Structures are given as structure tokens and as C-alpha cells.
Amino acid sequence: MSESTNQDQASKGEVHLVHLYPRQMSIYGDLGNTRAMAARLRWHGYTPVVHDHHPGAQWPEQAHLVLGGGGQDSGQVRVQEDLDAQADRLRELANDGVPMLMICGMYQLMGKAFITVEGKRLPGLGILDVTTQGNATRMIGPVVLETEFGTVVGYENHSGSTVLGEGQAAFGKVLHGNGNNPEDGDEGARTNNVIGSYLHGPILPANPALADSLLEIAAIRATGSWLPNEIDDSIATQAHQRQVTRLTDR
């Protein structure tokens, strides 16, 4: 993990990260996901280029990985117009296999629709076949999932209940916590390389295997190959495993 040695070697190439609406949509430390990805790219010998995309700004020329987080209601209102403007582009990128990680509020906006407590239907981007129903009660607490990336730990804090459309894959199975809603036992959704999830924590530092899986796809898109370095993740592994053991007896 020593950065100085990496800097001595030639970079393995630039990888461009786009963080959607960091001011409005990165509550509960979701900004930590972007920081973690930039740091891990450096540790792996790549050069991260982070684009903070603000409402109304021009879309960056390259995007190998797109990240988005949760927000206040007021924040969601303020990004809506720009999100509409970027909708076609985001759908294209998703279809093309660009990895995306969308947490909480941005996960909901990636879905087909959000139905408010009053019954009003707000259309989403439709990249993920999920529908979210606004609720009076919040689902709050630590979460453990079983996913194809291994166990994933995080923290949920949402009032929307999300239901997967027929044939829509979940991101993981809930071992502890609520997930999409209190009934299904599903958490998040995944289509191509787009992952939507309610997990803050933030999710990427706490789950390095997930982080590197996304980076692998991004690096291959950016440079044609994935040549990771050996990273000392022992602290992250301890933090992760302690939560798993504490919450699920595993």
C-alpha cells in the first residue's frame, strides 16, 4: 500500500471516475466511496481522475466508473433537472457496461418510479427495474448481505420501500437488516454492471472486494487490462469481519 513506490513506477493509465452531485447527493459519508476508489486506484498503480459532476455542468469526456449517493429531499429536488438532461447518456453508458454504484437516493432515482406517500408517481431513469414506495416509517440500522462479491456490510437509513420488477436481479440477500423492504429479503438491484443499494457505511471502504471488482471493470474499459497490486487490506478485513460476526454469528 506504499504510495511512494507506486509513484516511482510508470502509471498503468488514467481511470476516470464521475461522482454525480457530490454536494446534493452524498449524505452519510457516501463521498467516502469516491475517496476510497481514488485511493485504491493509486495503490494499484493507476492514475485516478475524479470528476465532480454538479447540476448544470458539462458532462466529462471520459467516464469509466460512475458513483452516486443519498441525499436530502431538498437535494433530490435540486438535481432532478440535470438528471433529466443526463438521462439518455446515463442509460447508454449503463447499456454499454460502464460500472455504476448508486446508493440510497440515487438508487431510487435509477429505478422506474418513486411513488410518494401521497400517491404521486415520479418517474425515474428506468435503468434498474425497481419501484419505490414512500413510507412513513424508516428502515434504519446495520446490514449484512450475501452477494456474489462475498459478504457485504453497511448501514441503511431510508424510508422508501423498494420492490424488484420481474426478472430484476437483486444486489444481495439480506442476512441482517431490512434491505429493499422488510418482506422480500432482497437488497439493492443489479443490471449489467450497474449496482443500486441502500448501504451507506460507506459501502466501498468497508467492502474492498466489491470495490476492486468495480475497479477491475473500470480499469479494463480505460486501459484494456487490470493489473492490480497486492494491497494490505488487513484493517478493512478486520472491520468487515467484526461486523459480520457481531450481526450474524458467522
Added chain:
Amino acid sequence: MDLLTQVRTSAAIAVGKAARTASRLRGGGSALPGLVTEKVDPRILAHTLGELAHGVVVVSGTNGKTTTTKMLVAVLRAHGLSVFTNPTGSNFTRGVISSMLGEVGLSGRLKADVAVVELDEAHSLKFAQVVKPTHSLLLNVARDQLDRFAEIDHTAQLLASLAEQTHGSVVLNADDAFIARIADVVQPGVGIEWFAVDPEIADQLPAIQEDDVRFSDPADAPTLGPAAGLLHPHDAKSFTIRYPGGSNVGPLELRQRGLAAMINSTAATTMARVLLDERFVPATAQMALERVNPPFGRGEVIDAGGCPLELVLVKNPAGFTVALGTYGNEPVASMVAINDNYADGRDVSWLYDVSFESLRSRGVALTSGVRAYDMALRLQYDDVQVDRVEPDLDEALDSFLAAHQGEPTRIFCTYTAMMHLRRRLSTKFDLARFGEDPENE
């Protein structure tokens, strides 16, 4: 009060006093006496507090309530007022009633000129449903206790409702956009006064405020009148509170360190000025502020075997950022203890909203607590060297102090970690009066 009301109030107080005696005999202060009193007379607070000559002041906001309340009470008392206040953390109407029972006769008459109560956002609203405050002092809105309030928007809304129910004056923080907007909702005829940081150091503010919802247009910022209190720091310790239309308070130094404490004293002094009007004496206010001891866990310095140990409570990104800004210039051996019990906030995501770069030069000796490894991981991502991770707090404290004998030390800790460490420290160093405030004797 009419006769029937009087009878019910007296009955309620009698029952409460009996419960208070009983619970004291069992050896514990509790909210129970307040609870039974409230059962017999749900409007007890309205009856007793509603008749005070100088009214009822509610102090609320996410950060700095306890400090600000202490300062305001001290300034008012120094001016000769008799002040009723609630003990720190008794954030419920019941807690307020329980503390009142000791000071009230069966008639329900409270021997005080004014009440100053510290309440968190949700409880301040519950309180206002019973007692309409004459004055509200609103400090800030930050991410804290998210498990309870869920969203900043919601928290801001709670404080706006409190302001709407205030019928005398509100004192607002001009530098916090959430608080400043509350000026739009106060009732006609209700006074609005501001406190703010002098533009000279305003560039330090972004770091200690919420980043995401600032004034989009500077034209929206409030206009500060001649009675606004402006914090003008001279150096890390000394500052003046400027009143463009009146006499300044200071230069003065507080016993508590940091910019946040200076801002709190500006808030408290501005509210005292509103309450006392022409009776306000700048020199009296200054003397009172200089004597206020830091509340429990806020910049508290402990004599740990001849060396100063600073215990710094951290509970949200704004608070931790301010703490790091305050102490960053004087790096000493440091430990960080993070628990995730209910009182700490169960989500540790917020650690990623704090920048720890200022710890990089000296590193962190130890991380501890239930989430010791998560804290170490957070520091790893900011390139801060961590020498050791030890989740067990006792083990961590002992080895931390042993490794740094004869030098000053500092521990940043969440609430329950602090409670645990204080107990251990008071046994270890035989600090009999540790945690007690001589001023409250």
C-alpha cells in the same frame, strides 16, 4: 391561575416531591418524579414557567447547546437575575419538571426571574406545545443523531416550528443558512436578532458547516443590524464580541478552547443583551464568560499523573472538524475511541465526512472502541499512520498512557466511549470530584 388549576398544580407538585424524596432515598436522580407530576397535571410547566417576569428562553440546535446555555445562565446571573435552568442532557419536559420540583413551593410559584432551558430539536417542539417560549436562541443545524431525526431538512423544520411558536424574540445564527431562513417564518411583531462571525474569519466557516445546502445566492444572506453580535477573534484564544450599535464585550479569553466556544459565547451574549436590554453591562458579561467552566467533555483537561490529558467529545462531522481545527496546531500523542451504541449514533459513515489530514504529521497512537478497526480504516484512507488498534477501551487507555508518560495526551471519543474512559480515569488518578462542576455546588 384559577382555583381548580391551583389545586391540581399543588397536588401534582406534592406527588412529584414525594416521588423525588423516594427516588433520592433509593439513591438515584431520575425523570420519574417529573413523570408522576406530569401525569397529575399535564400543564404543570405552563403554570409554573408561564408566569416568570423575564420569560422562558429555549436554547436549541445541533452543536453547542450545553456550552451556550451555561454561558447565557452565567451572564444573566452576573446581572443579578435569578435563573431557573435544566441540567445538561435532561432533554425531556419530564427532566425539566424534575429539576423544577426542588425549587418550587406547593403554590407552583417558581422563585426565578427567567427560565433558560436547553432542549434538542425534537424535544424543544414538545416543550413549546406546553410552554410557549418568549425567546428562542437557535444555533445551527448539522448532521447528528441521524437515527432519530433522519434528515437535516426535518431537523431544520423542527427549529422553524419552535421559532413560529416564540412570541417575544428569536436570536438566530446568520452564518447557518438553515437557521437564517427561519427569519421568514417568525410571527409578525416578534423581534429578530442575529449573531455571526466577523467577515474577517468567515473563510474558516465552510469547514464547520454543512456543505450541501448553503445560500445559493449571497443576496439571500440576512442584513445584520446595529444590535447584531459579531465575533471578532484576535488569536486562538482572545476575541471581542462587537456590537456595531453599542459597546463591545472583550477582549476576553474563555476557559474552553476553540472557535466553536467563541461562537457560542457570541450567541449567548447576544441573547443576554436582548433579554436585559438597557440593564446589560458589557464588563459584567465579560467577567461572567471568563469564569464559565467547560461543560463535561468539552475541551476538558484532566491531570493524568502530572500531565494534561484532554478529553474531546466528538459526535458529528461538524463537531469533529472543529475539534481537529482547534487542536491541529498543537499536535500531541492522540487516541481515537469510537463506539456505535445508540447514544453515539449507530452509523459510523459520518467519519468519512471529516478530513483527518491534520493528524498526518504526528499520526495516531491508538484507535479503540467497538468500531476501532473502522476508525483505523478511515485514517488509512487519509494516510494517517495508526500505531495500534485495540478495541478494548481499558486496555487501550492503559497502554496509551503508559507509552506516553510525561507528555501531554489527547483522546477524541464518542459519548459512551467517553463515559467509559472517564470512569476508568477517575479510579486510576483518584479524581474524586472529577466530572462535577464547582459552580453548580
